[in-house]
Amino acid sequence: MGERCAVIGVGQTRYTTKRTDVSIAGLVREAAIRALDDAGLTFADIDAVVVGKAPDLFEGVMMPEAYLADALGAAGKPMMRVHTAGSVGGSTALVGASLIQGGVHDRVLVVAFEKQSESNATWALSTHLPFGASLVVGAGGYFAPHIREYMRRSGAPDHIGALVAVKDRRNALKNPYAHLRIPGIDRAMVESTPMLWEPIRYLETCPSSDGACAIVLASEKAVTGTPAWIHGAAMRSEPLTRAGRETVSPQAGKDCAADVYRQAGVTDPRRDIDVAEVYVPFSWYEPMWLENLGFAPENEGWKLTEAGCTALDGDIPWNASGGVLSSNPIGASGLIRFAEAALQVRGMAGEHQVEGAATALGHAYGGGAQFFAMWIVSNRKP
Amino acid sequence: MPSDPPSALPADTPPAVSDPLEARHVLEFPGGYTRSTGPVIGRFLTELRDRRIVGVRTAGARVLVPPLEYDPDTGEAVTGEYVEVGPAGTVQAWAWVSAPRAGHPLDRPFAWATIRMDGADTSLVHAVDAGAAKAMRPGLRVRPRWRERPSGDITDIECFVPEVTMISAPVRAEYRVRPGAALTRFFTKIKDGVLLGGRCAACDQVYVPYRTSCPSCGALIEEEREVADTGTVTTFAINNLPDPRAPEVPFVSAYILLDGTDIPMIALVGGVPAHEVRQGMRVRAVWVPPEERTMPMANIRWFAPTGEPDVDLSADAPGGEA
Numbered sequence: 001m002g003e004r005c006a007v008i009g010v011g012q013t014r015y016t017t018k019r020t021d022v023s024i025a026g027l028v029r030e031a032a033i034r035a036l037d038d039a040g041l042t043f044a045d046i047d048a049v050v051v052g053k054a055p056d057l058f059e060g061v062m063m064p065e066a067y068l069a070d071a072l073g074a075a076g077k078p079m080m081r082v083h084t085a086g087s088v089g090g091s092t093a094l095v096g097a098s099l100i101q102g103g104v105h106d107r108v109l110v111v112a113f114e115k116q117s118e119s120n121a122t123w124a125l126s127t128h129l130p131f132g133a134s135l136v137v138g139a140g141g142y143f144a145p146h147i148r149e150y151m152r153r154s155g156a157p158d159h160i161g162a163l164v165a166v167k168d169r170r171n172a173l174k175n176p177y178a179h180l181r182i183p184g185i186d187r188a189m190v191e192s193t194p195m196l197w198e199p200i201r202y203l204e205t206c207p208s209s210d211g212a213c214a215i216v217l218a219s220e221k222a223v224t225g226t227p228a229w230i231h232g233a234a235m236r237s238e239p240l241t242r243a244g245r246e247t248v249s250p251q252a253g254k255d256c257a258a259d260v261y262r263q264a265g266v267t268d269p270r271r272d273i274d275v276a277e278v279y280v281p282f283s284w285y286e287p288m289w290l291e292n293l294g295f296a297p298e299n300e301g302w303k304l305t306e307a308g309c310t311a312l313d314g315d316i317p318w319n320a321s322g323g324v325l326s327s328n329p330i331g332a333s334g335l336i337r338f339a340e341a342a343l344q345v346r347g348m349a350g351e352h353q354v355e356g357a358a359t360a361l362g363h364a365y366g367g368g369a370q371f372f373a374m375w376i377v378s379n380r381k382p
Numbered sequence: 383m384p385s386d387p388p389s390a391l392p393a394d395t396p397p398a399v400s401d402p403l404e405a406r407h408v409l410e411f412p413g414g415y416t417r418s419t420g421p422v423i424g425r426f427l428t429e430l431r432d433r434r435i436v437g438v439r440t441a442g443a444r445v446l447v448p449p450l451e452y453d454p455d456t457g458e459a460v461t462g463e464y465v466e467v468g469p470a471g472t473v474q475a476w477a478w479v480s481a482p483r484a485g486h487p488l489d490r491p492f493a494w495a496t497i498r499m500d501g502a503d504t505s506l507v508h509a510v511d512a513g514a515a516k517a518m519r520p521g522l523r524v525r526p527r528w529r530e531r532p533s534g535d536i537t538d539i540e541c542f543v544p545e546v547t548m549i550s551a552p553v554r555a556e557y558r559v560r561p562g563a564a565l566t567r568f569f570t571k572i573k574d575g576v577l578l579g580g581r582c583a584a585c586d587q588v589y590v591p592y593r594t595s596c597p598s599c600g601a602l603i604e605e606e607r608e609v610a611d612t613g614t615v616t617t618f619a620i621n622n623l624p625d626p627r628a629p630e631v632p633f634v635s636a637y638i639l640l641d642g643t644d645i646p647m648i649a650l651v652g653g654v655p656a657h658e659v660r661q662g663m664r665v666r667a668v669w670v671p672p673e674e675r676t677m678p679m680a681n682i683r684w685f686a687p688t689g690e691p692d693v694d695l696s697a698d699a700p701g702g703e704a
Contacts, residue, residue: 126628198632244587
């Protein structure tokens with residue numbers, strides 16, 4: 001793992017459908033300055049800046065890291081951009097952490113964003129090259145068959161997805177930054193919404209959000225304020241087109257989890273982790289990732305969801321913040337998971353704080369479930 | 383408010399009436415009334431002619447825009463101190479005019495609005511050229527659009543327009559796309575009604591479409607293999623979200639494991655209602671007749687059920703289970 005590294009500042013914007021009042025630069029600055037304020041620092045205290053976002057086609061800004069360098073106080077400093085599709089927010093945090101763990105820098109500002117209102121993600125994800133058939137429409141069209149296969153294999157009852165959709169949106173009501181606020185949401189409401197990409201219903205999908213998230217990372221000697229210490233950090237990827245590829249519970253996700261648990265000394269994630277922020281953009285991915293991440297045996301993740309184990313008052317709360325299902329500025333969504341995990345162990349999650357949370361998992365996945373990024377943070381120094 | 387053209391209907395317009403007991407009657411003082419402005423309104427209009435908006439300060443230190451000779455609340459004379467305001471202002475309230483009349487300042491739908499100029503304590507009434515009613519809201523920031531040749535009249539401001547808050551940024555990248563050698567080979571065979579795969583000798587896995595390197599082990603794939611146009615639906619989505627580039631909804635996009643291959647292809651399932659498609663269903667490619675074949679993949683219209691019994695996927699069927 002190298003040098004010790006901690007999250008000492010977190011900044012988020014209020015996620016919403018359209019932030020027409022700010023430019024992209026204004027949006028990322030809002031998050032960055034809040035993270036610096038949280039750490040009691042200014043741009044002058046930062047050694048390097050790492051930026052993450054989803055494909056350039058989303059905003060049509062080519063190489064946004066070049067445009068945003070001075071907006072993020074990076075003039076004269078190292079600046080880089082990370083890109084691993086939907087998992088990018090998580091990967092960006094891990095690249096930032098590696099600069100400290102490797103002993104290169106003492107303080108790194110990590111920023112991720114998406115301003116989805118500037119175009120349309122489904123359009124940007126479905127460019128339909130010539131010669132092929134145009135069949136997959138957006139992320140939902142891609143993931144729906146894998147959810148169907150999970151349902152078949154596990155024999156999970158049809159309503160499990162709706163339970164997750166309700167739970168995460170109820171959690172969102174406790175998070176002042178969350179995008180979707182649906183007071184009174186219940187299973188009947190979710191089940192009354194139309195199937196977009198069957199078996200995915202409208203209220204079982206994430207929203208399109210504008211927003212940015214930033215964190216300040218510090219080496220041990222540069223820590224200010226309340227640290228969330230990184231105990232494990234791992235990324236994995238796998239090829240999308242490989243014969244026999246396991247698409248319901250990808251091997252890369254299992255390998256990534258095994259690596260991060262080994263580093264953090266986690267042997268039983270359900271027991272050893274107090275709260276998890278996991279990338280669940282479609283409700284059924286909660287039970288699927290419960291299994292992939294080893295919180296439940298194969299084909300039994302849905303039983304934890306059904307029993308309320310992942311609720312805010314359950315034994316292993318998942319997505320206390322409301323998760324991706326409630327806020328989805330795509331490029332930032334992974335970093336928000338990582339940042340919320342840090343907020344929980346810093347005791348700074350406000351109304352959605354899980355009492356006594358000492359160890360938290362941040363998780364992100366991207367592409368066709370082919371990129372994974374995870375970290376484990378704790379209030380204890382490793 | 384805006385001084386209308388002398389007459390909405392020119393005097394020489396023939397009366398469009400046929401009833402002999404109905405007549406058109408126009409009252410119009412020739413040349414228009416001569417109205418003296420007095421010093422305060424005169425200053426306001428003179429400044430307008432120079433494309434400035436000024437108000438006047440009251441004894442109570444309020445700034446009246448448009449200015450008056452007196453404080454409307456107390457009746458006292460104003461101070462004589464003129465204050466430049468704006469040029470931007472904020473819409474307080476508005477009413478939409480969807481069918482402008484001849485005397486209106488704009489010939490397209492617009493809003494009448496009360497506008498509080500920056501630095502003013504009262505509001506003026508003017509037209510806002512907002513394009514559509516949904517663009518109007520209290521709090522909207524607006525700026526004047528000036529007439530080309532100001533004359534010292536409230537119509538020197540043609541109308542107000544919203545501030546710039548968004549721009550359109552057209553981005554267009556145009557490419558010439560050519561399939562590589564392997565895909566060209568695959569497409570050539572598709573035109574003949576044959577699905578071409580390739581077998582990785584190292585992994586003993588058959589890939590379709592044909593490719594020359596194994597995505598799993600990286601080895602060169604040297605063995606071409608013609609594969610069946612029949613297969614099994616491993617899983618699928620029913621797409622209900624319309625997209626101009628995709629088939630008409632609802633359409634079924636399915637992972638189909640062609641017989642003798644080890645990786646499923648994504649393809650359209652047709653010839654069966656969407657809700658009758660099943661995991662494990664046996665399907666066969668429906669080819670476009672040879673004389674109609676054009677674009678490579680379009681040569682397969684879709685995959686349709688063969689009518690064979692479903693495959694049991696709960697066994698370790700390749701593609702479904704790893």
